[in-house]
Amino acid sequence: MPREVVIEVKDLVKRYGKMEALRGVTFKVYKGEIFGLLGPNGAGKSTLMSIIAGIRKPTSGEVRVFGDNPLKHEVKSRVSYCPEEPLIYTHLTGLEHLMFYAGLYNIPSKEAKRRARILLERVGLANVGKKYVSKYSHGMRKRLAIAASLINDPDLLLLDEPTVGLDPRIRREIWNLILELKRKGKTVILATHYMEEAEALCDRVAIMDRGRILALDAPKNLKERYAPEATLHLKISTGLEIAYEIIVEEKLPEIVKVYKGRDEIRILTQKPYKIIPEIIPKITSAGVRVSETVIREATLEAVFIALTGRGLVE
Amino acid sequence: MRWRAVKAIFIKGAKAVIRSKEVWAWMIIFPVILLILTAYVFIPKKPPIPQLRVGIVNYDTPESKKAPITGELIVKILNTTKVGEKKLFRVKIYSSKDKMLEDLQKGSLDYGIVIPKGFSKNITWGQTYMEIYALGGEIYGEYTSALKYQVQGFLESLMKGIVEMKIRGLEESLKNEGVPSSEVKDIIEYAKGIAEPIIIHYKEVKPKHAETWYEIIGFTTISLIGMMLLFGGFISGSAAIVREKEEKTIIKLLSTPITASDILIGTTLSVLFEMLISGIVIVLFATLVLKAKIPFNITSPGHWMALGMIILAGLACIGIGLIISAFAKDTKGASVLGMILAWLFAFITPIWFPEWMLPRPLQLLGEIFPVSKSIVVARRLIMFGRPVSEYALVFVQLCVINIIVYLVGYFLCIRGLRRWLE
Numbered sequence: 001m002p003r004e005v006v007i008e009v010k011d012l013v014k015r016y017g018k019m020e021a022l023r024g025v026t027f028k029v030y031k032g033e034i035f036g037l038l039g040p041n042g043a044g045k046s047t048l049m050s051i052i053a054g055i056r057k058p059t060s061g062e063v064r065v066f067g068d069n070p071l072k073h074e075v076k077s078r079v080s081y082c083p084e085e086p087l088i089y090t091h092l093t094g095l096e097h098l099m100f101y102a103g104l105y106n107i108p109s110k111e112a113k114r115r116a117r118i119l120l121e122r123v124g125l126a127n128v129g130k131k132y133v134s135k136y137s138h139g140m141r142k143r144l145a146i147a148a149s150l151i152n153d154p155d156l157l158l159l160d161e162p163t164v165g166l167d168p169r170i171r172r173e174i175w176n177l178i179l180e181l182k183r184k185g186k187t188v189i190l191a192t193h194y195m196e197e198a199e200a201l202c203d204r205v206a207i208m209d210r211g212r213i214l215a216l217d218a219p220k221n222l223k224e225r226y227a228p229e230a231t232l233h234l235k236i237s238t239g240l241e242i243a244y245e246i247i248v249e250e251k252l253p254e255i256v257k258v259y260k261g262r263d264e265i266r267i268l269t270q271k272p273y274k275i276i277p278e279i280i281p282k283i284t285s286a287g288v289r290v291s292e293t294v295i296r297e298a299t300l301e302a303v304f305i306a307l308t309g310r311g312l313v314e
Numbered sequence: 315m316r317w318r319a320v321k322a323i324f325i326k327g328a329k330a331v332i333r334s335k336e337v338w339a340w341m342i343i344f345p346v347i348l349l350i351l352t353a354y355v356f357i358p359k360k361p362p363i364p365q366l367r368v369g370i371v372n373y374d375t376p377e378s379k380k381a382p383i384t385g386e387l388i389v390k391i392l393n394t395t396k397v398g399e400k401k402l403f404r405v406k407i408y409s410s411k412d413k414m415l416e417d418l419q420k421g422s423l424d425y426g427i428v429i430p431k432g433f434s435k436n437i438t439w440g441q442t443y444m445e446i447y448a449l450g451g452e453i454y455g456e457y458t459s460a461l462k463y464q465v466q467g468f469l470e471s472l473m474k475g476i477v478e479m480k481i482r483g484l485e486e487s488l489k490n491e492g493v494p495s496s497e498v499k500d501i502i503e504y505a506k507g508i509a510e511p512i513i514i515h516y517k518e519v520k521p522k523h524a525e526t527w528y529e530i531i532g533f534t535t536i537s538l539i540g541m542m543l544l545f546g547g548f549i550s551g552s553a554a555i556v557r558e559k560e561e562k563t564i565i566k567l568l569s570t571p572i573t574a575s576d577i578l579i580g581t582t583l584s585v586l587f588e589m590l591i592s593g594i595v596i597v598l599f600a601t602l603v604l605k606a607k608i609p610f611n612i613t614s615p616g617h618w619m620a621l622g623m624i625i626l627a628g629l630a631c632i633g634i635g636l637i638i639s640a641f642a643k644d645t646k647g648a649s650v651l652g653m654i655l656a657w658l659f660a661f662i663t664p665i666w667f668p669e670w671m672l673p674r675p676l677q678l679l680g681e682i683f684p685v686s687k688s689i690v691v692a693r694r695l696i697m698f699g700r701p702v703s704e705y706a707l708v709f710v711q712l713c714v715i716n717i718i719v720y721l722v723g724y725f726l727c728i729r730g731l732r733r734w735l736e
Contacts, residue, residue: 050565057735081565083565085562089326096329100326103322103323104319104572106318
């Protein structure tokens with residue numbers, strides 16, 4: 001049985017004046033999926049989200065949400081968008097804030113109050129629901145913004161960097177909330193630049209950079225295809241150029257690729273423990289100072305590095 | 315349009331009004347202070363009569379002690395004239411005119427009077443003159459013109475008294491000369507005619523409902539409501555949408571199934587609510603605390619027409635606020651521009667000042683500007699009891715113009731929002 005398509009994006013282009021934010025993006029999202037958009041800041045994730053949410057119009061290309069134009073009210077009623085910044089009204093209380101958004105979704109007052117109370121409880125803000133949002137911490141505001149985006153019980157939830165700036169405990173709570181939504185059959189689009197978040201939550205991930213999708217698949221498949229190797233990170237405090245030249249000229253068969261970062265060298269290799277004793281003495285004897293050596297198993301970041309030559313956060 | 319969404323935006327805006335200290339300061343505290351100042355400083359119940367500082371140089375040396383009117387008598391009259399318990403003049407005698415003029419120039423005197431030599435002789439037998447020097451110049455403005463009326467009034471009464479005294483003297487002389495009494499009567503009547511050919515009875519007729527201090531404060535209350543429409547509409551109207559853009563909350567709003575129109579209508583209603591609260595506080599304070607008289611009659615169609623015009627003027631002010639918001643880059647810019655324009659229009663059109671106090675070009679501006687025209691007509695209908703028929707056509711015109719001004723702001727704002735999102 002074919003899976004139900006919730007979002008269909010075809011050759012999507014978005015320009016802001018001369019700046020091209022999206023350059024021909026194409027993909028599909030299926031019902032019940034947690035679909036990740038992974039990429040650094042400026043990759044075009046937020047622009048893509050805002051077009052799917054029916055806020056901005058594309059310059060060209062096509063976007064269909066639930067088989068229809070996302071600008072239509074019938075579509076917007078089934079979708080909810082939670083922007084990166086918690087866009088909230090500080091003169092309202094937490095409860096009033098949720099009631100306000102319920103009004104925008106045409107939810108009757110009694111039902112709105114019921115839902116608002118449940119959501120406040122769910123995001124751990126029930127005891128501060130009657131306090132002004134101006135008194136809330138950043139984490140509380142973020143949780144309130146997520147609660148506000150659930151007030152209409154959306155079939156499609158667009159979460160833009162939902163855990164940025166949150167402590168690990170709250171981050172874990174939000175992850176649980178997202179997984180709970182998936183269990184209820186909801187579709188979630190998750191834009192993030194945290195690879196561990198994408199790996200932990202997403203069924204499929206689109207890796208974005210500079211307005212394009214570079215790769216799209218399940219995290220496991222992406223790693224197998226683009227980064228089967230581990231990454232050896234050498235943090236260089238002196239002699240970055242010299243170290244890079246020595247490693248490249250060495251042409252060790254175990255080394256798949258060498259990348260030069262701002263203050264580190266990343267080496268893709270299947271045998272990191274074998275190459276360390278071979279290259280470290282050589283570069284240190286040439287005057288290079290290595291301040292840190294880290295081996296990382298293949299991650300989505302490694303996939304990103306393999307695809308772009310840059311890290312997710314640089 | 316979704317009414318539940320509009321209601322939600324209205325309630326959010328209304329809560330912002332109620333909970334904002336800035337709005338309370340501008341829309342409630344400021345007009346109350348202005349009303350108090352108006353009532354007790356600008357239009358006091360009993361205007362104080364200023365005591366004039368008069369310098370006198372008396373060169374008169376009466377030849378006979380029997381001379382009825384002398385320079386000395388004038389000084390005595392000036393020294394003893396009282397209004398109630400208060401002396402009208404504070405007299406200072408100078409020996410030379412130059413010294414007196416020097417003090418006048420320094421601003422130590424308001425007036426200087428020079429009584430010439432031979433004053434008593436000439437006034438007894440014919441005509442004399444008196445030099446009066448008044449403190450003046452642009453710098454003193456209204457102050458000197460107020461004093462001028464006071465001095466002129468005093469001098470007119472003084473001259474009238476002198477005329478009466480001289481005519482009585484003439485009558486006595488004629489009788490002593492043995493002139494027949496019928497002729498004496500004719501001569502005296504003739505002399506009175508020469509002295510004062512026309513006796514003018516001047517009486518002030520004040521407008522209905524704007525006669526007493528309480529009614530004048532009532533008149534001012536309507537003006538103040540007009541002023542608050544400008545502040546509410548221009549400042550809050552312009553800042554509301556810009557703030558949503560600046561704080562990016564508009565992004566979240568537009569991801570929900572509402573239209574830009576829903577946002578604007580909800581916002582308009584919340585600014586109208588702000589104006590309503592301000593208006594109610596002003597009227598309650600004026601009528602309950604200051605005991606201002608506003609003869610609003612719920613059975614009078616004219617008074618309801620006036621109320622309608624005030625509401626529509628508020629709508630036009632919001633429209634102008636929306637026009638500002640379509641061009642303003644941030645909340646601060648919108649508020650500052652709104653405030654400057656509100657102050658300007660409050661004083662250059664007949665909103666705060668009555669139309670007759672403004673120069674002709676500004677009166678014409680007031681005729682064109684629909685907000686001031688609405689306030690002027692509302693004041694005339696409520697305070698002066700003008701008939702409805704006189705303003706029926708104007709009412710229709712003002713309704714149309716005020717709504718057009720609002721719609722211009724509305725569409726400009728929607729266009730601005732669309733552009734911002736593209």
